[in-house]
Amino acid sequence: MRTMRRSRGLQRLGALLCLMAVVALVVPLAALGIGAAGTTMTIDQTTGGLETRFTYETATAPGETVLGIDFAFPEGTDTAKATADAVTLVGLQRSNVTVETQAKGTSVKVIFSPSVEPSSTLRVVLHDVLTTYAGGKQTVSGTYTTQTGTHKLPPMTFTQGAPTVSQRIGFWLNRQPLVKTWNSVPILNAFFNPQLIAISIPILFWGWLLSIALIGVAYPVAIPIGLATAFLKMSKLAPVRWIASAYINVIRGTPLFLQIYIAFFGLPLVGIRLPDFPLGVIVLAVNSGAYLAEIFRAGIQSINKGQFEAASSLGMTYAQAMAYVIIPQTVRRVLPTMTSEFILLFKDTALLSAVGIFELMMNAKNSAANTGNVTAYTVAAVYYLMITIPLINWVGKLEQRLALSEGASGSPGTKTRKSGALEGMARMAAPVTADAGTPDDTDGR
Amino acid sequence: MSKHSKWIALALAVAMLGTAGLIAGCSSSTASTPGTTGTTPAKATVKTVTAGTLVAGSDTAFPPFESMNGNTAEGFDVDVVAAVAKEMGLKSEFKSYKFDTLIPTLIAGGKFDIIASGMTINADRKKQIDFSSPYIDSNQSISVTNASTVKAAADLAGKKIGVQSGTTGQQWAKENIPTAVLVPFDDTLSAFAALQAGKVDAVVNDLPVSAAVVKDATRGLKIVQEIPTGEQYGFGVSKANPDLLKAVDGALAKIKSSGEYDTIYKKWFGVAPSSK
Numbered sequence: 216m217r218t219m220r221r222s223r224g225l226q227r228l229g230a231l232l233c234l235m236a237v238v239a240l241v242v243p244l245a246a247l248g249i250g251a252a253g254t255t256m257t258i259d260q261t262t263g264g265l266e267t268r269f270t271y272e273t274a275t276a277p278g279e280t281v282l283g284i285d286f287a288f289p290e291g292t293d294t295a296k297a298t299a300d301a302v303t304l305v306g307l308q309r310s311n312v313t314v315e316t317q318a319k320g321t322s323v324k325v326i327f328s329p330s331v332e333p334s335s336t337l338r339v340v341l342h343d344v345l346t347t348y349a350g351g352k353q354t355v356s357g358t359y360t361t362q363t364g365t366h367k368l369p370p371m372t373f374t375q376g377a378p379t380v381s382q383r384i385g386f387w388l389n390r391q392p393l394v395k396t397w398n399s400v401p402i403l404n405a406f407f408n409p410q411l412i413a414i415s416i417p418i419l420f421w422g423w424l425l426s427i428a429l430i431g432v433a434y435p436v437a438i439p440i441g442l443a444t445a446f447l448k449m450s451k452l453a454p455v456r457w458i459a460s461a462y463i464n465v466i467r468g469t470p471l472f473l474q475i476y477i478a479f480f481g482l483p484l485v486g487i488r489l490p491d492f493p494l495g496v497i498v499l500a501v502n503s504g505a506y507l508a509e510i511f512r513a514g515i516q517s518i519n520k521g522q523f524e525a526a527s528s529l530g531m532t533y534a535q536a537m538a539y540v541i542i543p544q545t546v547r548r549v550l551p552t553m554t555s556e557f558i559l560l561f562k563d564t565a566l567l568s569a570v571g572i573f574e575l576m577m578n579a580k581n582s583a584a585n586t587g588n589v590t591a592y593t594v595a596a597v598y599y600l601m602i603t604i605p606l607i608n609w610v611g612k613l614e615q616r617l618a619l620s621e622g623a624s625g626s627p628g629t630k631t632r633k634s635g636a637l638e639g640m641a642r643m644a645a646p647v648t649a650d651a652g653t654p655d656d657t658d659g660r
Numbered sequence: 661m662s663k664h665s666k667w668i669a670l671a672l673a674v675a676m677l678g679t680a681g682l683i684a685g686c687s688s689s690t691a692s693t694p695g696t697t698g699t700t701p702a703k704a705t706v707k708t709v710t711a712g713t714l715v716a717g718s719d720t721a722f723p724p725f726e727s728m729n730g731n732t733a734e735g736f737d738v739d740v741v742a743a744v745a746k747e748m749g750l751k752s753e754f755k756s757y758k759f760d761t762l763i764p765t766l767i768a769g770g771k772f773d774i775i776a777s778g779m780t781i782n783a784d785r786k787k788q789i790d791f792s793s794p795y796i797d798s799n800q801s802i803s804v805t806n807a808s809t810v811k812a813a814a815d816l817a818g819k820k821i822g823v824q825s826g827t828t829g830q831q832w833a834k835e836n837i838p839t840a841v842l843v844p845f846d847d848t849l850s851a852f853a854a855l856q857a858g859k860v861d862a863v864v865n866d867l868p869v870s871a872a873v874v875k876d877a878t879r880g881l882k883i884v885q886e887i888p889t890g891e892q893y894g895f896g897v898s899k900a901n902p903d904l905l906k907a908v909d910g911a912l913a914k915i916k917s918s919g920e921y922d923t924i925y926k927k928w929f930g931v932a933p934s935s936k
Binding site: 255257258259261268270298300302303304306307308309336338340342479480482483484488491569570571577580581583584585587589 | 760763764783784788797799822825826831834835836838843844845846850853854856857858859860867886888889890892934
């Protein structure tokens, strides 16, 4: 009796073990079939109302041969233009599968030939499925057919946002006959595609802000660097002058592009790791500092020696003479050149796109690469010009004012290229405003 | 002085006009003389940018398919194009372009005849250009530094991923790891340089290229996930030049059947192409 019970207990245990073994075997098998865990459905558009590419990746179970899949998309989806292709892989080795696509209403049926073999990875790509305008979390269900019959496809979800304002404008433009005519001209379509202008403006705006932020921090940092270097270069001690010269010559003698690569790819290799933004700012500031140093030095040296002598005769020290007499006059003279340097540096922020900083140029490049259309570059050009054109005009005005104020003197001693080039203008303006010369400018002849 | 500068200004204006005219003239002449009209050998009836030469546009920072060895391009694609060109009775030449400019440049015409740049044949690109029949299979991969704790795609949520701009790797990463920040680079090798420099946490890129890059132990990189995408590379040909497409396909079939393709494959990948 006892032994019997015991043996029954053993039997039960055996049955349980058997059952467990079967479950253990079946579960992984079930997990391998179409639509089981590990199956993914990805989309290439994050907002609704666009022709979307769906990539469905799954695996067939051992013993499961798949003849076709019928995808049922949510209500409102338009599959009229949909096409499909597929590939099956065992490991990394692909085999060709031709796909017959039958699109009807909200469903796309794909039939594989040859059928998908057991235990292989299956990737089905559905192109140009027009999703619903409203977006949101949506479900794709359907059926699939194996050698044993038709089964329900485990549903998958995908999420799309509602179209942005610029995309809505794009949709509206799509429907306008005038826009269609406009885009039928290749050059207008390539450079001034209205839909892409609408979409690019907000995307590029953030890149534009980053470009402005880069220059907005870098340039104020570059000014003290430049000023300090200018004084070092005018030092009485030769080694100090050499250091300043070396810095100026190396920076001015090499492309900014190369300096950016050294900073971004070279420095980290020797353990100097900085986040992208500060590193970008440093490269720009160090680069501009060298140019500003030469601008400042030329500006200071352009002030007539007599000014310095006069200041000394009043009992001023070197520092006082610099601070109260020389520098104030220098500022006015170098302001146009400094502004030009600012414009140059602002445009050079575009080079940072090569090292993965999402400034204006990078955003434009991305848009152009994604759309195969260069309209984004046109929009980027407008963004750059919005900063540079007002500044260019301002430089013009500054130069004019400088020419007028120095008109009476027409200093031949100016060494900066800009003020040198201005002398002709200054002389021409001189007869009209002969008395416009500032009283502190004793440089007359 | 002012008289003098007037003359200089005039001379400059004339020079500028002259240059503009020259550019216009040149572009129209390249457009109108692409090749071989009249008495040419029967073999070379296809139109090419430079008569007698098959010029390939390529992003030559994509070993082992194409990379620069000094001034000359070398790699699997380079050898295949040379063999194809020879079959067509032409010489071959490689010109370097950024990957994401290849398709617009091919469409614009006049610079090169085919794209040979490890370019995956896909539907989006097929809308713009034609592709030859596939010449090699490829897949995707995720590479990280040896010290990285990243084991698979799932670990990259919210991280920075380096990709090459305009590639299928970029698409894959964007669609499969939507929370990651993608950092596009002009070329693959720059993306790997950024990975080494710690600027990105991983690089998603074509498997054969990543494998070739991480093989260089000094880089300190490894592949943590091979992604079976079953992509195939093809040579891109302008839709305006269907004769060239036909000729390239014919030549490709010939070098495959003659065994020359296998020889090139073995040279660059060390194994014979797996038969299907």
